[in-house]
Amino acid sequence: MIGIKSYGAYIPYYRLSRSEIAKTWGGPALPGEKAVANQDEDSITMAVEAAFDCTRGIDGANIDGLFFASTTSPYKEKQCSTIIATVLDMGKEIRTADFADCLRAGTTALRAALDAVKAGSAKNILVTAADCRLAYPYSMLEQSLGDAAACFLIGDSDVAVEIEDCLSISYEITDVWRTDEDDFVREWEERWVITHGYSQNVEEAASAIMKRNGLSAKDFAKAVIYGPDPRSHAALVRRLGFEENQVQDTLFATIGNTGTPSAPLMLVAALEEAKAGDNILFASYGDGADAFILKVTEQIERIRERRGVKIHLASKALLPSYGKYLSFRKLVQLPPQALRGTGSATIMWRTKNWVLGCHASKCRKCGLITYPIQRVCYGCQAKDDYDEISLSREKGTLFTFSLDNIASGGINPPIIQSVVRFQGGTQFYCMMTDCDPKEVRVDMPVEMTLRRLHEEANFHNYFWKCRPPREGG
């Protein structure tokens, strides 16, 4: 049976209290907080994090496809799935695809992965979904939207969740949208959006798949159903006949509506609590709806050590101000920075193994590990005699650091310049992110995270940073 072999999630470290937004603009505050991607995060970096979480203990080389779903891809013409696959050290002979334009793209990609595995054209496919959507400042939507990513590994052996049936409907409606030139999410009148878009479609798809399988609400341990806001969600699940204890929370109060990864993220949260034998109804929405019937197997216990939703949720820091959020999202004009980075397609391509893959060279003669890759060994001068090893998942310690007030050009100072020490003395020079400068100490443990470093030569340049380890994993 084909299904989900592993799951992973990512929620940014930073949260913004909705009352902070309301305090800035006046007007009512929705309860809770939203997850806010750091200024160096985007949908690619978040998808990478979720994929790492999902592939904990799984060798990237054994995965033969990666699908990326997002409505906030940083490129119009350049495949983001390839970038992510490179980071994950997946091979070259793999299937990659970017699914876009639709908040349902995550489950659309999931279905495509199911097809590919079922059709025998791939064994294991990673499906990542991430979004970092912008709402107009001062709008109510600004309080609702959050940033996050989710990931599933789809395969046909050792599945933790069997996918027993799926159903899709497609629906032409311009309810919540962005054109190719829009920065901010547009929305038509809310009641219409909910009634004729979300509620009608999801109800139709969910009812149809239950009917087709001769199931009713009571047959499910959990109903994992996308919800743009808690109230509409509650009304819908009630109409579908679910009791409160069957309903998976929308994560609205803690993360916000995250768009493409929203329903997948809820599913991750549900699976964290699921027991073997549980039936789950899973549905997502966006220009139509996708519905799935899932059955949890005993293999679920094998993948409990993910950071997933629960642990990522617990690991957080509140942004001190709304202004910080504005600067993170570049919604205010900041002073120009005299950046030194000069992007170069040639250099980035040539060095993708160590830039994206986080590869160090390990000398075959003396065993010394050096980052970045060195052709002539620093220890024994052996030439071109090394293996590439990835440091991306290694844990290290902070060997030395400085809190650099000038490196940032005055924006969000200080930059935490870091020298990370890995086992065997490997040094990794980088910046630290997701950390309060006051808490930086020599010898503190750190882990690596891929971030968007800068935009030069019209590329988004991604590179690794270190951060205090998030909980778990």
Place this chain on the structure above:
Amino acid sequence: MVGITSYGAYIPLHRLSREEFFRAWGGLALPGERAVANFDEDSVTMATEAAIDCMKGIDPKTVDGLFFATTTSPYREKQCSTIISVALDLGREIRTADFTGSLRAGTIAIASAMDAINAGAAKSIMITAADLRLGAPAGDFEQALGDGGAALLLGEKGVIATIEGSYSISDDFSGVWRSDADTFVRTWEDRMVLDEGYSAVLPEAISGLMKKYNLAPGDFAKVVYDAPTDIRRHPRVAGGLKFDAAQLQDSLFMTVGNTGAALAMMMLVAALEEAKPGDRILFASYGNGADAFVLQVTPEIEKVRDRRGIKNHLASKRVLANYETYVRWRGLITLEAARRPDRSPTSIAGLWRDRRIILGLWGVKCKVCGTPQYAQGAGLGGSTPLRVCVNCQAKDQFEDYRFTDKKAEIFTFTQDNLADTVDPPATITVVDFEGGGRAVFDMTDRDPAEVKVGMPVEMTFRKLYFDRGVHNYFWKTRPLRC
């Protein structure tokens, strides 16, 4: 075995001689001409046209999925495959997906459709690809790029070309790219782009495919893969792989230009137009990696010979008078605003309510008197579906009646110089459909001097205009093409 069951293509009517770019900017004129989408076309409309061509004689009910591939989607958050599926009158319980990001998006979508059919999740899936990429003025891309679309229907029954095998590689190299904020295609140094991208990765995929299926260059009647903007690289790859020049499918560079995510599929359509049963075709495409397929043509191919495809669309053309028209159509210069009243604000609720009427051009036929009728309303308050027959006043006695595929005749028309349009005068036609029905539409792809009362026209799916965040798609009339 899964295969292609039908094909279709679309090339805009208008072409611009590359000499016109030279006239405007000096520098280097590439040979030939390029296809230029009309001001009212975009990747959604061109993909729709190609899909309509592909659907000729096929019942929409038999198609249960539509995948759209492009790098120039008009929306970032709104599924375009859904829009196209409504225009094609596909059902609601269908699979839709937008594949983007890569110039290989078309073949990626094909691979996904094959999976879905092989997995039994769908019987027949339409893959339609179109691109309308912009080269910055005065640059090489402006000359080399072209606009167009192609569509393939995949399924298991009535296969015209079986897909016998496939091979994909993924490669994180972006020699030609656009970030989320870019309007124009960017490129790195061309030699590096070609040496390390196209000329390295594409042959690797093709050789990998041949090796995997134990095939040699001589086993193929045709080899079809897309060309980069530097056209010289296209035959060079073939030569390196030991294919004869005769085996190589023309890149459409001289006639259409590089159509991005649609190019490989358009070339495949051109190849299928000439293919004979039993021909084996190698089909590949490049873009952040490469996909390669082995196809084998079946006798069923003869059943789809009536497509407009590439050949007929190529022959049907009008050469644009000058570069300035191109610049105007692409919105590359700011023109004086028309001194006309603002348009009524677009009501999205209205568009949604009438989505089948607007996107699917569905009208009604009176069950009492048999009169077909299409109501688009007078503009005030949005159009409303017909409830009462215009002829016999019977109320709610209608059956659905579709006008998209009906030919029509101009009853009367005007050339409106006052109307706010990118391509004045606005040619407005009152048309009577064959079989009955009357409606008023903008006319496109027309020569104003040739419009006559009684002239036969057909319907084409276009973008009327952009208003407050919405691309308004609707149908227009045009002189019969092909």
Place this chain on the structure above:
Amino acid sequence: MAESIKNKVAIVGMGCTKFGELWDKSASDLIVEAAYEAYEDAGIEPKDVQAAWFGTLYEFSGMAGLGLTVPLRLQYKPVTRVENMCATGSDALRNACYAVAAGVYDIVLALGVEKLKDQGISGLGMGAFASTGVSPTITAPGMFAMMATKYFARYGLSPDEGKRMLALIPVRSHHNGALNPKAHYQREITIEQVLAAPIVAWPLGIFDCCGMSDGSAAAIVVRAEDAKKFRPDPVYVKALQMCVGPGEGQISTDYDYTHVEETYRAGLAAYAEAGITDPRKEVSMAEVHDCFSITEATIMEDLQFSPRGRVKEDLEAGTFTLEGDLPVQPDGGLKCFGHPIGASGLRMMYEMYLQLQGKAGPRQIKNPQLGLTHNMGGQPSSCTVSCLIVGL
């Protein structure tokens, strides 16, 4: 059985501003000027007005009854705002007449106004009505041009012949307008000028189109039996008819684009109400809705002034000139007055009123008995038509 309005009410006073691009005047200015001319003409005080009907189309010219009461400071009187596309002015008068005929009021005011020239654009928008945005990219001249295209095709006129026929209409209207101090355009033109003018919407050129103007006109309506108390020469209402079509022109293949059924039917009804059997003979003069030359041409046929397909002969014979059998647009028409929408119907009536009272100066038609006004709102394929007849 419905009764007729014939001879139940009378107009005892009228006012009309100068029409034109009145940059220095607001809608309120125009309202005051038209109303006070009417008060004075009727010999009444403002406080004598018991109720009013206010015709205006666009919100920028005034909304609700307040648009009238505020500038005129009408003290807590009932005022109804009437809107019926281009027939708005006529419909304001029509409703005022019905209220008086009903015996509810003795003295009422009907006033129409439109202030178009504050928008900075040419042409009339559809305002803030939401739409699906898929209507054709067409303008008013474009809509009517489609009648010309089809009229020429149907009656075998080459475009040149057709245009030459239509050109006679603006040449005549400009001649009349040149004689009218209140007209927007007061300049004669030649056929050659008309034919050589730039094309607006083929086959219509600039001189085939009416202007864009500001203006206002007003009438004081009283019961017929009271009319002579106000003046010796009141004008009596003989017919008030209106026909609103089902909008089949864009849907039904039966619609022929060479005539407007609504005009034909409104005319038929008005003639019946007024007891007219031979309109060409009995109607002394007419002000019709000549928004475009082709519109007037087809109206002549729809109102049975000319036989179907043969208006060309009448135009060439000068039938509709001031000196002809049936003078049309004696004041210069929409062509010279422009079309401040709410005002037009009452402006037409103002000319009929003056002519019947023999006060039209150099434009005076000899011995008129019955005058007809015709307003058309919308587009050929979907419209509202009013047809009013007044007489001595």
Place this chain on the structure above:
Amino acid sequence: MESIRDKVAIIGMGCTRFGELWEKGTDDLIVEAAYEAYEDAGIDPNDIQAAWVGTVASGMMGECLSTPLKLRNIPVTHVENACATGHEALRNACFAVASGMYDIVLALGFEKLKDTGLGGLGVGRGLHPTLEMRRTAPGTFAFIATRYFHTYGLTPEQGKQTIAKIAVKNHHNGSLHPKAHFRREVTLEQVINAPIIAWPLGLFDCCPTTDGAAAAIVVPAAMAKRFRQDPIYIKGIGLSSAQLLPHFRPNFGWTSFTVNKEASRQAYEQAGIKDPRKEISVACVHDCFTITELVIYEDLGFSPVGRAKEDVDAGTFTLEGELPIQSDGGLKSFGHPIGASGLRMTYETYKQLQGKCDVRQIKNARLGLSHTLGGPPQVSCVTIVGNSLG
């Protein structure tokens, strides 16, 4: 392997005033430094047979020197070696003279930094864009401070107090030098309380950005006395380049620089110095940041490893101390016009050895050391001069 010791001599030197010389271009700086050197040596410009010019970012080719000085058809070589560039010009000039090829040569270093509109030094080039992105010089040297404090058990407060004393000392010396950029004393409190640039380094821990030029006339040792009675002889020149940036060097400790140790070892060996702390009379070292000077004490063998603090506290390196360091005020007071710095330091040791330093004069100076460190610490040059042969 032979030694450069006593083979060549410097017979004339020149140095411009250092500072934000808004009104002066590179040509002005070059001409001023060169003509002071000509005059000091008592030679005519036409006597120059070859020249070496050092600049990192202010000029290209030998022509950048020959054009302003109108040097006619003689060989001019442009050298560049990061912050050791000035020293490199001198070093290569010395080698050419020692080889017997030329008799009278000019070595000149200059840099015009204040035309860029930037507060800091210009761009380091050649590093990968993603690695170069946010790298700053203070950020890199702050790594050393963090790690030095940590390794030797200093609290951040103790560490900052220690390096602050270096800034106080250098400002004191600079206040006595008419050509210095900063000629103002600072107090310990001022240094400690200054704004943080890159923690733990504050504003006064950093050298300024400055324009300047310095030049030397080099001749064979045997000819030196023909020009003047008090020529200064080259005793040793050591140069060391690292094989990998410290950022990426496995097991790198961030408390000292191997290149410093290696360059000084070479120079001491050539000069026959066994105990540098005792034998060197005066030293000008690369105090781009106070922490750099601290570790240089240890790298160059002036202080025991990990115990420079004791020497700092004891005043060992003040003008009156056992081994005066930065008698002219150092980079801290002169700034760091990169190509000029090595020659500016040599200018100070030259003048000290000739006894011409007025209020800054060190008694009985016999051997002077100058040291530059190019970075992100990866090249080090140590030049030792003496005022007598043998």
